[in-house]
Amino acid sequence: MQDIDTYLEELRFSLSLRNLNADTIRDILREVSSECNNYEEATDNFGTPNDYAGSFPKKGAAKGHQMFMMIGVALGILWPAFQLIDRAQDPDGLNGLGTIAKTWLPALGFIALGILIDFSRALSRSRKTR
Numbered sequence: 001m002q003d004i005d006t007y008l009e010e011l012r013f014s015l016s017l018r019n020l021n022a023d024t025i026r027d028i029l030r031e032v033s034s035e036c037n038n039y040e041e042a043t044d045n046f047g048t049p050n051d052y053a054g055s056f057p058k059k060g061a062a063k064g065h066q067m068f069m070m071i072g073v074a075l076g077i078l079w080p081a082f083q084l085i086d087r088a089q090d091p092d093g094l095n096g097l098g099t100i101a102k103t104w105l106p107a108l109g110f111i112a113l114g115i116l117i118d119f120s121r122a123l124s125r126s127r128k129t130r
Contacts, residue, residue: 007049008032014053018059028056040075043106070072072114 008029015025032052046052061081083103 004033004036004038005041005082007036007039007042010049011053013106014050015056016055018053018058020056021059072110076110077108079110080104 012025012029015028020028021045032042032046036045047055080103087103
């Protein structure tokens, strides 16, 4: 027999994927925990965590989220393109850094930074619902 905390964690995760605000998620979790004592009872009353979360309207991503991702993708594509153009103008590679480091490391850095920021936003949103 699973306890109610397992149900609440699964429900919290499913609701956060629907981009509901933290106060709404907190209210939903309080309602479920006040009416149910274990996982099976919660499933009988509300359905599976994923199904119950699906009954709430899905909100779009945060306004700045898509713009941030577009900028990151643009930088990840444009940086190597500009570096390849620069390399064509200096075929001997006499302008400082090696061509591989100069071309690809910053692009990989942009990708890593995007992943880190996206993960930190998800973690922050999850913590706000507790």
